[in-house]
Each structure stands twice: as C-alpha cells, then as structure tokens.
Amino acid sequence: MQNYDGQDDLADLTPELVPMFPGAGPFLARFLPYSPPTHAGLNQNFCDLHAFLKYLHEAAWYGYLHASLGDQAAYVLLFEGRTVTAAAASATGEQALGELLNLYEQGAALSAHPLPAVLAHVLSGIGNRAWKFNLTEDFTGLHARPTGAIFYARGEIVATLPATLPYEGAFPAPLRPQTLILPRSLAGWAHHQYTLTLRGKDSMNAITGMYQQFRTQHGLAGIAFLRALGERLTPAEYAMRSDVALHDLEPLVQEFIKTGCVREGG
Template sequence: MAELIPELGPMFPGAAPFLARFLPYSPPAHAGLNQNFCDLHAFLKYLHEHSWYGYLHALLGDQSAYVLLFEGRTVTAAAASATGEQALGELLNLYEQGASLSAHPLSPHYAHVLSGIGSRAWKFNLTEDFTGLHARPTGAIFYVRGEIVATMPATLPYEGAFPAPLRPQTLILPRSLAGWAHHHYALTLRGKDALNAITGVHQNFRLQHGQGGLYFLRSLGENLTPAEYAMRSDVALHDLEPMIQDFLKTGCIKEG
C-alpha cells in the first residue's frame, strides 16, 4: 500500500509560514497576473463562480503571501508575520503594490487537508474520521477521514497536527480593507417597503435582486453586518459589495 501513496513535493521548500511550507508542487494555471491588467476582485469572483480549488501566491521582491481556496472561497492564508484574514489583506496589499500573482490548482482532497493550517499546530490524535495534516520532524502526512492520501518531505521541528474543519469557513477581509463590510446599516422606509410583499417596491426589488437580495436586506434590518451575513449564509463577500452600493444608491438603506 505504501507504494501507492503519492509523495508530494513542496512548492516552497524551506518557507517559514506553516501554510506555505506544506503547499504541494503544482504548475500554475494562471501566472504573472498583476494589477495593470487583472482586477484581483474580479479574478477572485471568477474563481468563486468556478468553485476552484488551489492556492494563490503573490510575490513582490522578497515578500510573499499565500491564500488557499476551497470551492472558490478563500479559507486560510499566510504571510511573513500574519495568518488568516490579516494575511489575506497582505496578499491584496502586495498585489496593489505591483506583486506578481500565480494560481496553482489542487485536488479537492488536498485543498481540504490544508484548509486547517493556521498559526499553530495541535496535539495529534488520529481518529477514524481525522482529516488534516500530521506534521513531524521527519515529514508530513495528509489524511482524509482517517486514511493516508499523501506524504510530503516538509517538516516541523516538533510533532503536531492541523485538523481540517468539516466545512472550511470563508475568510473575511480585515476592517482596514473592507470597512463597508463591518458597518451596520439601517433600513429606510423604502427598504422596509422592499420587504413588504404587497408593495410595488417589493416587486421591483425582487426582480432586480432575487430572493438572495431580500434575505440580505432583511439581515441588514436585523442589525447584521455584511461580514456577519457572509459568514452565516456562506456567501462570498465580494458578491455583497455591489448590492450594498445599490441599496445605498436607491435609498433602501443608510449607514447606521
């Protein structure tokens, strides 16, 4: 059986961030992207619409940032001194400063295994349903539901585990980069009419924004921020920004 288990090569051997250290070699599906001809938010939207699995690497001089995508959603990230949302923000910052971006596809299994890698490793406990990465001074093992699916000659100086969440959560941009997503909005009279099925405003709103738009507007009226709504409903944040802009423009909401 051991001969059938693939050994993956590390894409970034010797990298300091944990996530980068365990990313498998994968030829880029997209390489050399930069802000002069590719809008990053549009590219992320494209990956989301295609339920893409893989990782992004932004490189500017000696600075790097890495973001893992699962089902087209950004689920974990790492940079020199940051993980999670702050590292996602670092990738966007580097890109805006002129970084070159590449996108490397992975199998859904490998992407799921890697989705639990954050800033610290946990005590390893192999259960029959363990999905995640087991890292040791002698190498790493990829597990899916208790089964070894791959190994990699990438190490930690101690033994630890990065369990993968059952369903990886989407990273939300930090407040400094997406202030609108963390604001509270109040419904105006027009916004309340949009939620009232007997009004003409409701009919027009529903035609334009659909049931998803109605759910979103209602959640804003219940004092949820767009970031909170995105987390709860598993909607991509970049799909909500145009709706917020339109709701403000048409007078359905105002900043609370």
C-alpha cells in the same frame, strides 16, 4: 506499471508530493505541494484581483494563490472557490489575506495553482499553530513531524510530503472550511451596520409594488440580504452565516445606498 506480485506495499502506493516552497517559513506555505500554475504573472495593471476572485468563486475552484514582491510573499488557499486560510511572513488568516491584496496593489505578481479537492480540504486547517496529533478514524488534516508530513482524509493516508516541523503536531481540517473575511482596514463597509429606510422596508413587504420591483431586480437572495441588514447584521456577519462571497455583497450594498433602501449607521 510496477508489478507487486500480490505483495502490495501501501507505502509505495501513497503519492509523495513535492513541496512548492521548500524552506518557507509560514506553515501554510511550507506544506503546499508543487502544482503548475493555471494562471501566472497576473498583476494589477491588467487583472482586477476582486474580479479574479469572483471568477474563481463562480468556478468553485480548488487551489492556492501566491503573490510575491521582492522578499515579501503571501499565500491563500481556496476551497470551493472560497478563500479559507492564508499566511504571510508575520500573519495568518484574514490579516494574511489582506497582505496578499496589499502586495498585489503594490505591483506583486500573482499565480494560481490548482489542487485536488481532497488536498485543499486537508490543507484548510493550517493556521498559526499545530495541535496535539490524535489519529481518529475520521481525522482529516495534516500530521507534521520532524521526518515529514502526512495528509489524512477521513482517517486514511492520501499523500505524504517531505516538509517538516521541528516537533510533532497536527493541523485538523474543519468539516466545512469557513470563508475568510477581509480585515476592517481593507473592507470597512463590510463591518458597518446599516439602517433600513422606509423605502427599504417597503421593498421587503410583499403587498407593495416596491417589493415586486425589488424582487425582480435582486431576487430572493437580495431580499434575504436586505432583511439581514435590517436585523443589524453587518455584511461580513451575513457572509459568514450564509456562506456568501463578500465580494458579491459589495455592489449590493452600494446599490441599496444609492437607491435609498438603506443608510449607514443608525
């Protein structure tokens, strides 16, 4: 261990991270730090991506996914197991998440790289543009400069990274990163409205036998979701408001339709 003889240099104590994708174009990819993958070489022939995302969600996993096929690539950051920001060559956010899924379905190899929770939080604010940097005592996010990047958590420097922007800017992290929802083109069911049938209404009425049967099968969470559909929320809107993973709702919607509790449209 290095002996500072009482003259601790804080700059020397701050970890300098190594870029995972040096020279990458998308902002998110440019500032992702090196991390050995916990999973590498995944492909659709032996790994269902939605099942893998569900596994990461249940593990409250922090890190990023990288999918590449030829000269195409997509990057998705996970926070608490939730997809919170994404980037591809010409897209960010939900469209870039859709691009990762498209690449995977076309045969792309996927890898998963873990990160400490604090770094995942800092990176969660990276989108398609940088903002004016204003260091406040509680600033959490990335400060990008022509000379390198600084990771801040609650106003404190937690790491640096030799990746740059041609100008100075900031990517503030949200207090609680929101979950990305798949675009309509890939998850049309999630953006539809559903109408409760008489059976669905009985399933929410505590004095009916149908209610007890429904609650035993789906629990209070299922009742809350069914009620939200009855209030004309789409599954995507409910997932955003309730911080529920969208892939957990798809089998419920299918079950509700199959058992005659809801029908599409209305």
